[in-house]
Amino acid sequence: MAAQQTLVDSETYLKSGAHIGTRFKSWEMKKYIFKIRKDGLNVLDVGTLDERIKFAANFLARFPPQKILVVARKLYTQTPVRVFAQAIGAKAIAGRFVPGTLTNPKAANFFEPLVVFTAEPEPDAQAIEEARKANIPVISLASTNNSLRNIDLAIPTNNKGRKSLALVYWLLAREFLKATNAIKEDAEFTKTLEDFEYKMQEGEKEESFERSTERGRFGKPNKRFDNRRSRE
DSSP states (O other): OOOOOOSSOHHHHHHHTTTBOOSOOOTTTGGGEEEEOTTSOEEEOHHHHHHHHHHHHHHHTTSOGGGEEEEEOSHHHHHHHHHHHHHHTOEEEESOOOTTTTTOTTSTTOOOOSEEEESOTTTTHHHHHHHHHTTOOEEEEEOTTOOOTTOSEEEESOOSSHHHHHHHHHHHHHHHHHHTTSOSSGGGOOOOTGGGSOOOOTTOOOOOSSOGGGBOTTSSBOOTTTTOOOOO
């Protein structure tokens, strides 16, 4: 029996850093960790990432694109989320998520999606909590340090690096369009990886994978993951 082909070759995943996690791990993410590097960084399994991208794209394809809400608060996630939403016809909220967007019918920006897709659980916690209250399923990218509380489907990947985020959202958009028969072949997808990548401004410093959300107030590992339960 022939081995199932991946969406891109392993080298492309590795070059993007999509498999690189942080030095911290939540108990929910332990099962996705392939190994720990000598420098302490946790490494995610590329095979699992590839499978989850396929599964997530097919799951999203069950919904009308205009009823899919894609959310991203952090800077590096905003460009790929906007381009992803534009490519598939979804609604994007890139930047601050206004409280009440999913729960207050009187709000000017009230929206009733059928599914919510976030870039990272902690920065996008308001959207996830409102989706929970409204009984809306949630998909999220998740690195090794993230909690999966109230996440229905996790895509284990580096959700902090520009190139990793670009690759994952690019693949998700392409596979979504194939699943909905908007395109038949990979070659028909006209968006490029560069379209999905946040462009550094002059003088701007590259962010590290090690983010402030991974540590407590005094630089110690954050224990917020203790006693939390997830649906994935």
